Amino acid sequence: MTPPARAIVIDRPGEHRLLTGPRPEPGPGEARIAVHAAGICGSDREVYDGTRQPEYVRYPVTPGHEWSGTVDAVGEGVAPALVGRKTVGEGIRPCLACDRCREGTTSLCTSAYDETGFTRPGAFADFLLAPARLLHPLPDDTDLRAAALLEPAAVSAAAVLAGEPRIGDRVAVVGAGTLGLLAVQLLAAYSPGELLVVDPRVSRAEQALAMGADRIRTPEESRAVRGRFDLVVETAGAPSTAQDACLLARRGGRTVLTGMFEPGAEGIDPVHLAVSQLTIRSVFGAPSSAWSFAVRALAAGLLDPAPLITHELPLTGFGEAIGLVGSGDPAVGKVLLTP
CATH class of the missing domain: 3.40.50.720 (NAD(P)-binding Rossmann-like Domain)
Incomplete structure (x- = not known):
């Protein structure tokens, strides 16, 4: 029997719960990722506190836009060879049709704001659904703990x-x-x-x-x-x-x-x-070209985010983790949730 999947849900500012249910199924063009680690940043704290501008969040929401994991399943139209690959993925979902997208500056997409972890379910969960076109597959020997910081x-x-x-x-x-x-x-x-x-x-x-x-x-x-x-x-x-x-x-x-x-x-x-x-x-966000640059730098050994990680907690420790991020303690660096 397939075990249930867990996800942190913020129903409204200051209120969260651990939801348990069936694994999400990938639709056409999507991949399902088994999350290895997800970083918490200041914008996640804004979502929790209710200080993020209303047009940039949609409650209830599962946060988590900094993540790494392994492709677990794919939907229709996605190459089966992607299953089993280590990966990270872009959070902002550009339209690919506006002038800015067509010139390659996808972080300046002029369509309505849409981003994993803010308007779509994010990676503070066992599994995440993401458009396969936004994934950046990683070399097999990649340290997924360090790769969780590829979004920043x-x-x-x-x-x-x-x-x-x-x-x-x-x-x-x-x-x-x-x-x-x-x-x-x-x-x-x-x-x-x-x-x-x-x-x-x-x-x-x-x-x-x-x-x-x-x-x-x-x-x-x-x-x-x-x-x-x-x-x-x-x-x-x-x-x-x-x-x-x-x-x-x-x-x-x-x-x-x-x-x-x-x-x-x-x-x-x-x-x-x-x-x-x-x-x-x-700079606000990152276009696809910057993601590719960061992934290549990690693979080449020119970038090592791992020393920035100071705390790792399970999904059940979300309350403690979000408190660390907002504590102002200089000893707190990057905090990870590890499903």
Whole structure:
């Protein structure tokens, strides 16, 4: 007899339950994935707290957009050879018909927002259904625990690609959270002339030294090197970090904003922007090209997300896990649920 499948369901903000029922069956074009691990991020905490904008969540919902697993079954029209493959998958479900999708920038799809873990059932479950076209199969020897972080790695990859790093560039990364530390690893592969990490949490920033950074500074200390860097990648989303990132860039330099800013964040000085002739890019989510970049970097050994994982809990520990993510404890890195 097939054992039942479990899933965390958030019925409304602050209320969740462990639902048990039959395994979901893949429809045409879909694959069913046996989830190995799923990461919890700040946006999942927003769903739980009810602070995510209403158009970006649909209750009741099973969260979980950062995940890894193995294809367990496929629906009509999907190659049977996919069964048994280790995989990760894109969460945003682009229409593939609008102008932005047709030019390859699928993260800018102009159709209605639709994403696994927010408007569709996600990976805080034993099994997940996903469109097969959004899967990125992995090499057989891939560490699925580390691969669960490929979703944030794809966002960091999108930021790195947007910044167009060049060999020998002086590079700064503002923020030593998950996105920042993953960006450091990817940027280190370009052999920068200098790679600085800026974060007020010295213990977190020190992790970057083992991942390719040359040195670390607090935001206050970084004022002494303003105007020095060819490329600055901002990943923190703190009130002052967009402005700080622009001030770190040299005249004619490049700045990429990746953090999720709250209303009231300090703006970028338009006089400084114009006089310094800065190039500013922003990143939200990741197109398919960035996913492919991150998957290749993992397979090549240039990216290792595993050291960022600090806690692993079962599905029944969801309440504790979501509390860790919102605790503000600098000792809490990436938290995984392992069905």
